[in-house]
Amino acid sequence: METMKKEFLTVEKFNVISDVFSQAITGELIGMSNFASLAETIEDPNEKMEAVEHANSERMHAKAFMAYAKERGFKININLNGQYWGNVRKQFLSYAHKFDFIACLIIQEVMLETFAISMYTDVGNALGGEAGRLFLRIAEEEREHLEHSSEFLRNELIEDPNAFINKFEEIHFNCMTILSEFSASTDISGHCGVCSGSCMKLSLHHIGLDIVTIRGNALALYAQALDEIGIPGEKSIVWIARLPA
Amino acid sequence: MDSTTSGLDFAVLGHQDSWENISDFINGIRTSNEGELTNEKIKEIFSFIPPRTLFRMKVRSNTGAEIKGTYIETFIEPDKLDSSFLRVNIAKVRNAVSYAKKTKAKIATLGGFTSIVLEGNLDPFSDGETRFTTGNTLTAAFIVKGIEKAARDRNVNLKESSILIVGATGDIGIACTNFLKNKAAKLLLSARNYLRLEKLAVELINDGQQVIYSVNIQDLIPEADIIICVASATGIQLSNLKSGVIICDAGYPKNLETRLEQTKGVHLFHGGMGQIAGGYDLEPDYSGTFYRYAAPHIVHGCILEAIVLAFENRFESYSEGKGKITTDRMEEIYNLSIKHGIDLAPFYNAKGLWSQDQNI
Numbered sequence: 321m322e323t324m325k326k327e328f329l330t331v332e333k334f335n336v337i338s339d340v341f342s343q344a345i346t347g348e349l350i351g352m353s354n355f356a357s358l359a360e361t362i363e364d365p366n367e368k369m370e371a372v373e374h375a376n377s378e379r380m381h382a383k384a385f386m387a388y389a390k391e392r393g394f395k396i397n398i399n400l401n402g403q404y405w406g407n408v409r410k411q412f413l414s415y416a417h418k419f420d421f422i423a424c425l426i427i428q429e430v431m432l433e434t435f436a437i438s439m440y441t442d443v444g445n446a447l448g449g450e451a452g453r454l455f456l457r458i459a460e461e462e463r464e465h466l467e468h469s470s471e472f473l474r475n476e477l478i479e480d481p482n483a484f485i486n487k488f489e490e491i492h493f494n495c496m497t498i499l500s501e502f503s504a505s506t507d508i509s510g511h512c513g514v515c516s517g518s519c520m521k522l523s524l525h526h527i528g529l530d531i532v533t534i535r536g537n538a539l540a541l542y543a544q545a546l547d548e549i550g551i552p553g554e555k556s557i558v559w560i561a562r563l564p565a
Numbered sequence: 566m567d568s569t570t571s572g573l574d575f576a577v578l579g580h581q582d583s584w585e586n587i588s589d590f591i592n593g594i595r596t597s598n599e600g601e602l603t604n605e606k607i608k609e610i611f612s613f614i615p616p617r618t619l620f621r622m623k624v625r626s627n628t629g630a631e632i633k634g635t636y637i638e639t640f641i642e643p644d645k646l647d648s649s650f651l652r653v654n655i656a657k658v659r660n661a662v663s664y665a666k667k668t669k670a671k672i673a674t675l676g677g678f679t680s681i682v683l684e685g686n687l688d689p690f691s692d693g694e695t696r697f698t699t700g701n702t703l704t705a706a707f708i709v710k711g712i713e714k715a716a717r718d719r720n721v722n723l724k725e726s727s728i729l730i731v732g733a734t735g736d737i738g739i740a741c742t743n744f745l746k747n748k749a750a751k752l753l754l755s756a757r758n759y760l761r762l763e764k765l766a767v768e769l770i771n772d773g774q775q776v777i778y779s780v781n782i783q784d785l786i787p788e789a790d791i792i793i794c795v796a797s798a799t800g801i802q803l804s805n806l807k808s809g810v811i812i813c814d815a816g817y818p819k820n821l822e823t824r825l826e827q828t829k830g831v832h833l834f835h836g837g838m839g840q841i842a843g844g845y846d847l848e849p850d851y852s853g854t855f856y857r858y859a860a861p862h863i864v865h866g867c868i869l870e871a872i873v874l875a876f877e878n879r880f881e882s883y884s885e886g887k888g889k890i891t892t893d894r895m896e897e898i899y900n901l902s903i904k905h906g907i908d909l910a911p912f913y914n915a916k917g918l919w920s921q922d923q924n925i
Binding site for chain 2: 532
């Protein structure tokens with residue numbers, strides 16, 4: 321991490337970077353757990369193996385973030401049961417328990433991945449150096465997951481547009497409501513349980529970021545993902561407009 | 566594209582002219598459980614949203630024909646239309662153009678600010694199935710037809726009148742100027758760029774038209790019997806107006822009422838607007854939010870140009886570039902619009918429809 325090695329980190333900067341890594345690691349572990357659960361919903365052996373591979377990919381991402389954080393001595397807090405991450409996981413499991421592969425794919429590969437790709441990209445560009453490259457590399461790998469799933473979901477939509485859109489809408493309000501509360505400029509449902517101190521969103525300016533831009537970019541990528549799948553714009557605008565802010 | 570875009574005749578690319586409209590739209594969508602969002606919260610999200618269809622349209626002609634279209638929002642912020650935001654806004658328009666192409670609409674019109682990319686010949690967008698038009702020809706036609714009608718209604722003789730055109734060197738301004746050439750006693754021209762203004766004025770003078778021009782509209786206002794304003798109202802103040810002056814507010818947004826020093830004896834209407842006799846439907850029905858005017862089925866001329874061309878199966882870039890609109894083309898598109906039951910909108914302004922002894 322040539323940039324950060326040379327740079328003296330203020331306490332504020334150290335704390336916010338620690339929290340950013342804590343969120344990323346927790347998110348990757350949620351993704352890993354989700355893919356592992358997803359594997360249980362799949363009958364096809366090849367697809368089952370693919371889900372396990374994805375779980376492993378998320379594990380590797382978590383491991384990479386953890387290794388880097390350990391090397392730099394960041395203060396890491398992992399909490400899969402916090403207010404927002406825990407609720408997202410519960411939503412995912414509710415569909416996994418019904419063996420609803422499509423719903424699981426939508427939550428993990430569209431909703432969580434678009435937020436991860438966008439936020440990692442913003443963080444990567446802001447941090448620069450080795451840490452920045454790590455975030456950008458993982459964002460690129462997550463993007464491949466999203467593209468792969470978009471193609472699959474596009475075919476599902478073509479088969480039965482009304483049923484698919486209705487299902488997507490239900491999942492959107494169940495899951496994106498949580499992510500929207502999580503990323504709102506103020507904590508709508510309380511502390512996330514991951515940040516070490518108070519909410520890091522208020523401290524992002526220490527690393528050249530702000531939550532409004534991060535959140536806006538994430539929602540923009542989500543909207544583009546909906547377009548790619550074929551969700552009509554007049555539907556997606558309503559879905560987005562009705563989210564908490 | 567998406568699951569419902571096949572068979573579109575036209576697309577409209579547009580943007581909202583106030584945060585109030587945007588707030589009405591967003592909060593109109595939200596349920597009582599979700600609660601209303603403040604303008605601040607809406608502003609946090611709005612400009613990030615990529616271009617997308619907000620609603621579908623079905624438009625009916627007097628001939629019995631019906632066409633289908635879509636409105637694509639660019640999410641340009643209404644208070645960021647000036648030149649300092651040009652780069653970001655042009656990027657938004659380009660994204661919306663790409664989106665429109667994916668809808669495979671046969672013709673698309675660039676409403677309001679978005680026409681800048683075609684006017685400036687930044688890109689003809691000629692690849693793909695969708696043809697693009699600025700819609701400026703029919704807008705200009707409705708402006709001048711509106712002036713002619715308002716003058717007739719008020720017993721004002723154009724031949725004896727001085728007509729001030731504010732924004733005379735823009736695409737619509739040039740079209741209006743050329744249309745009115747040798748129809749008015751005097752043309753008073755105003756624009757920000759002196760060299761362009763001088764060039765236009767010299768051409769008109771060479772054609773036998775009496776012309777006075779200035780970059781300062783206050784120099785010209787006291788002499789104007791009629792004023793056509795096709796420029797943004799930002800920075801414009803209308804004072805020392807002649808009593809009985811007719812003003813056509815054809816800028817974007819239409820808010821000249823707020824720039825008037827006096828209102829008594831001023832007859833101001835929002836110009837460049839048409840009305841569809843056969844009506845239209847929006848799906849979802851956002852008629853409580855979009856196209857809220859003093860009378861039903863009033864629509865901007867630029868949108869109507871694409872609609873008329875779609876009714877005529879003329880999927881062509883009817884208006885593009887700057888300064889290319891001819892009087893013949895204005896007459897042609899206007900006559901085609903009449904054929905389909907699309908005529909001048911009734912005169913109205915922010916206070917509502919004109920009454921018999923209308924003052925603003």
